[in-house]
Amino acid sequence: MTRPRRPGRDDDPDRLYTLTGGRSRSDSDAFDLVTLVVSECEPTPGMQSEHATILRMCQLPTAVVEISAALGLPVSIVRIMLSDLLDTGRISARHPRTARVADRLPDPDILEQVLVGLRNL
Amino acid sequence: MDSATSDRAALQATADNGLKIVVVGGFGVGKTTMVRSVSEIRPLNTEETMTRAGEAVDHLDGVQSKTSTTVAFDFGRISLDERSVLYLFGAPGQERFWFLWDRLFSGTLGAVVLVDTRRLADSWYAIDRLEHHGTPFIVACNDFGGPLHTEQQIREALALSDDVPLVECDARDRSSSKYVLITLVEYLHALSQRGAGARSGALDTAPSAAARTGLAPAKTPEPTP
Numbered sequence: 001m002t003r004p005r006r007p008g009r010d011d012d013p014d015r016l017y018t019l020t021g022g023r024s025r026s027d028s029d030a031f032d033l034v035t036l037v038v039s040e041c042e043p044t045p046g047m048q049s050e051h052a053t054i055l056r057m058c059q060l061p062t063a064v065v066e067i068s069a070a071l072g073l074p075v076s077i078v079r080i081m082l083s084d085l086l087d088t089g090r091i092s093a094r095h096p097r098t099a100r101v102a103d104r105l106p107d108p109d110i111l112e113q114v115l116v117g118l119r120n121l
Numbered sequence: 122m123d124s125a126t127s128d129r130a131a132l133q134a135t136a137d138n139g140l141k142i143v144v145v146g147g148f149g150v151g152k153t154t155m156v157r158s159v160s161e162i163r164p165l166n167t168e169e170t171m172t173r174a175g176e177a178v179d180h181l182d183g184v185q186s187k188t189s190t191t192v193a194f195d196f197g198r199i200s201l202d203e204r205s206v207l208y209l210f211g212a213p214g215q216e217r218f219w220f221l222w223d224r225l226f227s228g229t230l231g232a233v234v235l236v237d238t239r240r241l242a243d244s245w246y247a248i249d250r251l252e253h254h255g256t257p258f259i260v261a262c263n264d265f266g267g268p269l270h271t272e273q274q275i276r277e278a279l280a281l282s283d284d285v286p287l288v289e290c291d292a293r294d295r296s297s298s299k300y301v302l303i304t305l306v307e308y309l310h311a312l313s314q315r316g317a318g319a320r321s322g323a324l325d326t327a328p329s330a331a332a333r334t335g336l337a338p339a340k341t342p343e344p345t346p
Contacts, residue, residue, distance in 0.1 A: 069196075075170075094137040098138075098228050117199070
């Protein structure tokens with residue numbers, strides 16, 4: 001690694017690898033930016049601090065992207081940690097019902113709900 | 122870290138469906154301003170790191186190749202009802218962020234292309250990408266107090282097809298930004314009721330995209346998977 005480094009968090013890429021046990025990509029792309037995460041248990045002593053923070057902040061549903069912003073970590077890193085928590089049953093995930101429908105427009109019923117919500121703002 | 126989480130407004134326990142709308146546009150056009158004006162939370166910022174070893178991810182002449190790129194983006198949130206939460210993303214419209222679009226736009230309802238009428242060319246790339254993705258969008262002209270253009274002038278400058286809604290707005294104003302979002306969702310609703318016709322509508326815009334590309338400066342080649 002001889003290339004010049006930018007200031008900021010790029011100074012310490014090792015830290016991100018430590019957080020994810022050395023992995024740089026998630027096994028599953030299950031977590032959308034707006035997948036809502038809910039804790040299924042309390043943090044336990046000795047738990048990785050980021051995991052404990054996620055469990056605390058997801059006592060009510062919290063989107064992946066909000067977890068990422070609160071932790072100050074890239075979304076891709078957060079996805080890996082969430083996969084670990086999901087695999088061990090410590091969180092559950094509420095995936096968007098409109099995701100991954102590449103060639104189709106959203107259901108008219110959902111759009112009508114969105115319109116009602118927006119008009120009530 | 123706890124301080125970062127303590128001031129955020131929590132969602133209801135019943136929330137189970139996250140929805141996305143993306144606001145795209147050139148630098149300084151008011152994306153974050155629009156997100157802020159309608160969001161129920163202070164806009165948050167985060168970043169996505171894309172790592173693609175061995176692929177020609179960047180086309181930065183004179184910069185040695187690298188395999189990881191980080192892009193920051195803003196977002197806000199609107200709770201629509203007890204189950205649905207709408208997230209608004211302010212996405213960088215610049216060409217070098219093309220790789221971010223796929224992920225941001227996957228599953229998105231639609232997009233608002235926010236334009237500054239003094240710098241219409243800044244929007245060409247964003248509109249090209251949306252047409253390429255088949256992502257439905259509307260165009261909103263943020264009022265910067267510049268010279269007035271007729272709708273027809275703006276449509277011609279953007280090579281915008283007649284069925285794409287074009288609205289004026291003040292991104293600082295909550296009701297104006299809300300109106301922009303409602304216009305988008307009404308348009309999506311009309312498209313979805315037209316059913317299969319919506320897809321051919323997207324294809325109809327292809328010639329206009331070609332016309333715009335002809336005007337634009339040299340483009341980064343489409344990445345191959």
